[in-house]
Amino acid sequence: MNTIAAKQYQQKTHPRMRFPTSAWLLVLPLILVLGVLYAGPIASVLWLSVTDPSPGLGNYERLLTSDALQRVLWSTFRISALTTLFATLLGYLIAYTMLHASARHRHWIMAFVLVPFWVSVLVRAFAWLTLLRTEGVLNTALVSSGIITTPLDLVRNEIGVLIGMVHYMIPYAVLPLYANMQGIDRRILNASRSLGASPWTTFIRVFLPLSAPGVAAAALLVFVLALGFLVTPAILGGGRVVMIAEYVRVQIMQTVRWGVGTMMASVLLITVVFLLAAMSRVVDIRKLFGAK
Amino acid sequence: MVKQRFHEDLALLAVERFERGELDRRTLLKALGALALGPAVLASSEVSAQTKEIVMVNYGGDAVRAWDEAWAQPFAADAKIKVSVIGGEPTAGAIKAMVESGKIVWDAADAEAFELAILGRDNLIQKYDYTKVDRNKVRPEFVFDHGCASYLYSVVNGYNAEKTGGRIPNGYKDFLNFKDFPGKRAMHKWLVGALEAVLLGSGVEPDKLYPLDVKKAFAVLKDHKDQFLLWGGGAASQQLFRDGEVVMGNIWHTRASVLDRESKGKLTWTWDNGIVAPGVLKVPVKNPAGPAVFDLIASIQKPERQIALLKILGNSPANPAASAMLPPDLQKVDCGYEPNYKRQIPINTTWYAENYDRVQDDFLDLMAS
Structure with a gap:
């Protein structure tokens, strides 16, 4: 097939160019269900954020004037960014190791990545609490062995939240990274070595740039998921760390300030949409979320 | 989220009816299937309204069985009206969501008294019918337009007697006495009793406690922030004491008495300065069972039913005659x-009715900053 023919073929099969009516009919029920159960409620959340308690942008104005709201936003972004950094870094190491391990080892590593993935987030948060609290497993062991004299504050603060969230997020980082690394042609690495580059140079100049799309995909996935975390910060933060989701929950259920709650939820939603839009210029979002 | 919880409630309700033999397995599975597969189907059918049934909802756990045995079953036997007790999270927000959705399935829900004014202001709950419910069977400070106490609880200063060396804190007056009682303090996340403990601990006299001096309390909290461990639910508060993470702190008296019993007095409490609060049943507007719910609430006031709840759950009688x-x-x-x-x-x-929403938010913000 020559280039022109290939181009024509691509155009013909491009989903937006040629999507037969019958296919639309097939997905119509799903679109309707999504419209009623998903788009509808989201629209009402957006609507509430500009109408409750009084019409206008009063709720959004609070973002500029309220230190408390800014603090919630700031800690949400800071913690999500740190979680992304650590989870991606650790995930990269795991994926890289998997790539070079024997098939048997690879299966074991995958199992250890995936099994915690299936454990409820609530159970994991309480497990960390048991391990890390003042008179918990870790502190008791450290104190009784004489390594430290006063227990470390590892939980009910930001450190605890980070530990819990990074732990939760590692599988989400490993999977896209590993998929990406598998697609890297090993012969390129061999070529680099045969041309005299050291293993380190080969990694930095060849492998790392080739795995960059995987890093971007993993980081985006982790960051977006981290922004909406509720259970882990609520339990491991012990009230010291309030992220958006927890704040929204309090406004909706406890203090019944729905305008403020829905405003914060909308801010989260809009942020995520913008993030995805911005990142779609760098990575193929459809591929990232398995649509391709 | 609210909707999700609401469905879980309905599922629980179905399961409970199954357990009592009112539903056969096939119908139960069908009902659960409907909940999971077709919420829209469910929303269009009036689940509990057709039958003469009263649905009470509380925050779940042992309270479901306790309300059922102490209150629901005796009333059902007398009045020949079925009463279902279900567990959920009937916060003020949940009531608002339910009433505004137009699908009201709860008749009476566990509430803090200060919610009554907030929900009543927006016409989301009903005023009590005091021709049926007897306001004289409750201490006057716990009678309001939209409800009166069905039970009492207290936010008391609990302490770990082993860690205090047997010393008993002088109510909340020793709450901030870190010299004689070194160690962390448990602190209620949902405000009731939290600022009171801090203010009493910093020298405010009990008769001058209200209106709460929020500014002063916040200043103190700021100075000692690392000394307080927040708890949001009863189980979490018990865990703080059991794990030895706190030396004292505000805790519901129901939980304190459980700790006292299981630890044989090692973890115990003092009544001094306890903040007594009423537990109220709020009745959503257009509740499915109609006025019959007030017959149920009136029946709860009977001393023997008040005492039954104390025995099973530890919640105190609201009726002084029972005490x-x-x-x-x-x-x-x-x-x-x-x-x-x-x-x-x-x-x-x-x-609380006037200040709760604002101060609660500020309190959480302060503890997180």
């Missing part, structure tokens, strides 16, 4: 028993 009839072992754990009550401070519901 007066108690044997000594129950007097010890009843915050409404007159000698205990006198050592405590009734909560100022008006202050």
Whole structure:
């Protein structure tokens, strides 16, 4: 097939160019269900954020004037960014190791990545609490062995939240990274070595740039998921760390300030949409979320 | 989220009816299937309205069985009206969501008294029918337009006697006494009793406690922020004490008495300065069972049913006549028993109704900053 023919073929099969009516009919029920159960409620959340308690942008104005709201936003972004950094870094190491391990080892590593993935987030948060609290497993062991004299504050603060969230997020980082690394042609690495580059140079100049799309995909996935975390910060933060989701929950259920709650939820939603839009210029979002 | 919880409630309801033999397995599975597969189908059918049934909802756990045995079953036997007790999270927000959705399935829901004014203002709950419910069977400070106490609880200063070396804190006056009682303090996340403990601990006299001096309390909290461990639910508060993470702190008296019993007095509490608060049943507008719910609420006031709840769950009678009839072992754990009550401070519901939403948010913000 020559280039022109290939181009024509691509155009013909491009989903937006040629999507037969019958296919639309097939997905119509799903679109309707999504419209009623998903788009509808989201629209009402957006609507509430500009109408409750009084019409206008009063709720959004609070973002500029309220230190408390800014603090919630700031800690949400800071913690999500740190979680992304650590989870991606650790995930990269795991994926890289998997790539070079024997098939048997690879299966074991995958199992250890995936099994915690299936454990409820609530159970994991309480497990960390048991391990890390003042008179918990870790502190008791450290104190009784004489390594430290006063227990470390590892939980009910930001450190605890980070530990819990990074732990939760590692599988989400490993999977896209590993998929990406598998697609890297090993012969390129061999070529680099045969041309005299050291293993380190080969990694930095060849492998790392080739795995960059995987890093971007993993980081985006982790960051977006981290922004909406509720259970882990609520339990491991012990009230010291309030992220958006927890704040929204309090406004909706406890203090019944729905305008403020829905405003914060909308801010989260809009942020995520913008993030995805911005990142779609760098990575193929459809591929990232398995649509391709 | 609210909707999700709401469906879980309905599922629980179905399961409970199954357990009592009112539903066969096939119908139950069908009902659960409908919940998971077709919420829209469910929303269009009036689940509980057709039958003459009263649905009570509380925050779940042991309270479901306790309300059922102490309140629901005796009433159902007398009045021949079925009563279902279900567990959920019937916060003020949940009531608002339910009423505004137009699908009201709860008749009476567990509430803090200060919610009544907030929900009543927006016409989301009904005023009590005081021709049926007897306002004289409740202490006057716990009677309001939209409800009156069905039970009492107290936010008391609990302490770890082993860690204090047997020393008993002088109510909340020793709450901030880190010199004689070094160690962390448990602190209620949902405000009731939290600022009170701080203010009493910093020298405010009980009779001048309300209106709460929020500014002063926040200044103190700021200075000692690392000393407080927040708890949001009863189980979490118990865990803080059991794990030895706190030396003292505000805790519901129901939880304190459980700790006292299981630790044989090692983890215990003092009634002094306890903040007594009423537990109220809020009735959503257009509740499916109609006025019959007030017959149920009136029946709860009977001393024997009040005492039954204390026995099963530890919640104290709201009816002083019930407290007066108690044997000594129950007097010890009843915050409404007159000698205990006198050592405590009734909560100022008006202050909470006016300030709760704002101060709660500021409090969480302060603890997180």
